[in-house]
Amino acid sequence: MTDTDKKLGVIIVDDEPMARGSLRTLLAKDSEVELLHECRNGREAVDAVREHAPQILFLDIQMPGMTGFDVIAELDEDETPVVVFATAYDQYALQAFEVSAVDYLLKPFDDERFRSALERAKERAGKNVGDPGMGPELSTLLDSVTRKDVEDDPDPDVDLPWTKLAIHRKGRLDLLDTSEVDWVEAADQYVQVHIGTNVHLMRQSMSKLDKCLDPERFYRVHRSAIVAIDGVRRLEMLGGGSARILLGTDTWVPVSRSRLPGLKQRIG
Numbered sequence: 158m159t160d161t162d163k164k165l166g167v168i169i170v171d172d173e174p175m176a177r178g179s180l181r182t183l184l185a186k187d188s189e190v191e192l193l194h195e196c197r198n199g200r201e202a203v204d205a206v207r208e209h210a211p212q213i214l215f216l217d218i219q220m221p222g223m224t225g226f227d228v229i230a231e232l233d234e235d236e237t238p239v240v241v242f243a244t245a246y247d248q249y250a251l252q253a254f255e256v257s258a259v260d261y262l263l264k265p266f267d268d269e270r271f272r273s274a275l276e277r278a279k280e281r282a283g284k285n286v287g288d289p290g291m292g293p294e295l296s297t298l299l300d301s302v303t304r305k306d307v308e309d310d311p312d313p314d315v316d317l318p319w320t321k322l323a324i325h326r327k328g329r330l331d332l333l334d335t336s337e338v339d340w341v342e343a344a345d346q347y348v349q350v351h352i353g354t355n356v357h358l359m360r361q362s363m364s365k366l367d368k369c370l371d372p373e374r375f376y377r378v379h380r381s382a383i384v385a386i387d388g389v390r391r392l393e394m395l396g397g398g399s400a401r402i403l404l405g406t407d408t409w410v411p412v413s414r415s416r417l418p419g420l421k422q423r424i425g
Contacts, residue, residue, distance in 0.1 A: 164191040165282050166211040170202040170228070171243065172220045176264070180215055180243065183271045189279060199223025203231045211238045212282035213275075215262075218244040229256045239282045241274050318371035322350060324357045333357060335374075339388050340404055341366055343381035351408075376423050378402065378412045386423050 167190050169180045177195050184192050193209040196202040198220050206214065206228075214237075218225040225242060226249075242253050243262040253261050259281050260274040322338070324331040333350060342349045343363050350357040367377045377383045384404060391403035392412075400412040402420070412420055 164189060165213055165279055166191055166193045166209060167213045167215065168192075168194045168196065168202065168205050168209060168211040168238070169215040170196040170199070170205075170220070170225070171215075171217040172197055173217075176217070176243070180271075183268060184275075187272075187275060190275070199225065199228045199231075202228045206232060206238065207236060210236070213278045214238045214240050215243050216240055218242055218246060218249050226252055226256065239278045241278050317369055319369045322357075322359060322361075324350070324359050331357070335370060338375075338385060340382060340384040340408075340410060341370075342410075376416075376420060378410060378416050378420055380413065382410045384410055389424055392420070392424065 167184055169177055169184070169192065171177045171180070177197075181192060181195065184190055190213065193211050194205045196205050199222055202214070202216065203223075205211075216225040216228060223231070225244070229237060229240065240256065240258045241260045241262060242249070242258050243264065243266075245264040247263055250261055259278050262270065262274050318335070320335055321332045322335060324333060333352065337352050339351045339353065341363070342351065344358070348359050348361050348363060348366065350359050363377070363380065363383065366383060370383065374385055374387070375383050376386055384402065388404045389402050390405065392400060393403070394400050398414040398417070400417055400420075401409050402412055403409055
């Protein structure tokens with residue numbers, strides 16, 4: 158950025174004065190940004206964003222009245238700046254990803270961690286190098302929420318059934334709504350998640366998905382297949398007591414003998 162370039166405007170939001178002071182001090186060390194306003198709560202944040210139109214927002218999550226996520230929900234898409242969450246709680250990483258936060262600072266953080274988050278936010282806001290992707294801490298936290306050991310039982314602290322499936326791709330992580338999944342197919346150490354004509358590769362075990370998907374919607378018809386019951390169009394009996402089902406117009410999925418009685422109960 159040259160001297161003639163406009164600085165990137167920043168607003169910080171935190172109900173703790175010391176936290177705001179720390180962010181203020183750290184921002185002052187970067188000549189490419191300008192602190193436009195400080196906010197003590199979510200309502201002040203919404204008003205300040207609309208008044209000052211910052212490019213970057215450092216946002217706490219747990220605050221009186223409105224949470225940081227309430228702030229994002231209140232703002233229209235075209236008035237929402239690049240968001241970096243700064244919080245003492247790690248359990249909101251999935252929600253942070255869903256609202257496209259560029260990074261997730263876990264308090265207490267050091268100067269280097271802050272600079273990394275700020276650089277990432279500047280890149281996104283300035284569109285100098287394209288989308289820089291999620292921050293490393295957010296990525297790590299997402300892993301801890303969405304990608305447990307494939308042989309472990311479901312984490313008792315994670316809400317069941319799962320409403321999202323995490324698909325790891327190079328440089329990013331996509332979240333799929335389980336309500337849109339037609340069926341899941343085993344593929345060695347992975348599974349293939351079928352949504353319409355699209356297939357998404359996910360590193361997860363069938364046994365784990367069988368435990369974590371909504372049993373009211375999904376049923377494991379074979380050791381290599383889990384299907385959405387409402388997508389079953391036909392049940393066809395085969396020799397030896399096995400069967401197959403038709404999903405949609407042209408997808409046939411095998412049904413094992415041991416799972417056939419349960420399937421018949423589910424589809425009536």
